[in-house]
Amino acid sequence: MNIDGYxxxxxxxxxxxxxxxxxxxxNTLAEAMGQNLVYVPFHVQAGHVREAVEGxxxxxxxxxxxxxxxxxxxxxxxxxxxxxxxxIGAVNTLVRVEGGFRGYNTDMPGLLRxxxxxxxxxxxxxxxxxxxxxxxxxxAVMLSELAEEIVILNRTVEKARKIAEExxxxxxRKPARAMSTEDWRKLPKGEGYLAIxxxxxxxxxxxxxxxxxxxxxxxxxxxxxxxxxxxAKTRFMQLTEAAGGRAYNGLKMLLYQGVIAxxxxxxxxVTGELEERAYHAMKQAMNIGDGE
Ligand code: NAP
Numbered sequence: 218m219n220i221d222g223y224x225x226x227x228x229x230x231x232x233x234x235x236x237x238x239x240x241x242x243x244n245t246l247a248e249a250m251g252q253n254l255v256y257v258p259f260h261v262q263a264g265h266v267r268e269a270v271e272g273x274x275x276x277x278x279x280x281x282x283x284x285x286x287x288x289x290x291x292x293x294x295x296x297x298x299x300x301x302x303x304x305i306g307a308v309n310t311l312v313r314v315e316g317g318f319r320g321y322n323t324d325m326p327g328l329l330r331x332x333x334x335x336x337x338x339x340x341x342x343x344x345x346x347x348x349x350x351x352x353x354x355x356x357a358v359m360l361s362e363l364a365e366e367i368v369i370l371n372r373t374v375e376k377a378r379k380i381a382e383e384x385x386x387x388x389x390r391k392p393a394r395a396m397s398t399e400d401w402r403k404l405p406k407g408e409g410y411l412a413i414x415x416x417x418x419x420x421x422x423x424x425x426x427x428x429x430x431x432x433x434x435x436x437x438x439x440x441x442x443x444x445x446x447x448x449a450k451t452r453f454m455q456l457t458e459a460a461g462g463r464a465y466n467g468l469k470m471l472l473y474q475g476v477i478a479x480x481x482x483x484x485x486x487v488t489g490e491l492e493e494r495a496y497h498a499m500k501q502a503m504n505i506g507d508g509e
Pocket of ligand 1: 415
């Protein structure tokens with residue numbers, strides 16, 4: 218990497234940022250595409266989000282990613298917000314425009330691209346969403362016009378209910394309903410659900426945990442999509458496979474949200490071959506072999 222007076226900077230705003238994989242994605246892409254661009258993490262303390270966004274603009278940053286806990290908090294400090302990000306209520310990518318940043322959400326388009334790459338279809342699917350946090354909400358919003366049925370299961374059922382109400386209020390059909398996680402036995406057997414795991418349960422270092430540990434649950438699902446990517450094979454994925462289903466982790470979602478952000482910043486198209494290179498760099502950074 219040859220940093221000179223023309224080098225453009227992109228960065229990550231979050232707290233914490235120390236475990237991010239994003240530098241591996243963006244610096245690999247910049248190098249492979251011969252672009253004079255560097256990507257660095259910025260640990261922003263609580264209460265300094267406005268200064269971070271305005272400071273990034275003042276320092277002529279080309280763009281930023283935004284991670285927890287600031288994906289909603291940055292919105293008031295943006296010049297513009299893309300309609301999808303506005304609908305989801307979360308921004309993870311800032312793109313420099315005249316006079317400020319425009320906020321986008323590339324997490325959900327990233328998840329769509331990842332599902333597509335893994336051959337998982339959504340149209341007409343019956344989908345279970347495990348969790349009712351920020352990402353689960355975004356997934357439910359994204360699925361509202363695609364899935365036939367959306368069941369949101371959460372430990373705190375009120376949060377699931379709130380999301381279901383929000384989704385049903387803006388979807389023509391009323392596809393969403395909420396359920397307490399402990400009521401999973403009420404889900405009909407043989408329906409064949411796609412389950413999207415959007416809780417923190419099973420994340421490193423508590424890798425032997427799954428939000429539902431009983432093997433019976435997994436007989437109700439044909440595909441398990443875990444948004445966690447560390448470990449590469451979560452307990453949820455193991456249980457899905459043991460019951461005969463297909464299972465995927467969230468690493469491709471992470472890759473594609475980054476690829477889409479990179480394309481927004483640079484106006485260049487990232488080819489399939491470059492995506493592969495960035496994916497390989499992420500796996501190396503995480504010590505995951507190519508066989509996963
Ligand atoms: P969040 O807002 O903090 O929500 C966490 C969810 O997990 C809540 O529904 C919470 O339930 C549930 N939960 C936490 N601990 C639990 C436990 N012990 N038992 C049962 N439920 C529990 O988190 P988020 O921002 O939505 O992120 C969710 C997941 O998505 C994380 O694992 C994150 O790594 C992953 N993610 C992946 C990508 C990617 O690119 N692959 C991008 C973003 C996020 P309560 O409501 O009951 O507390």
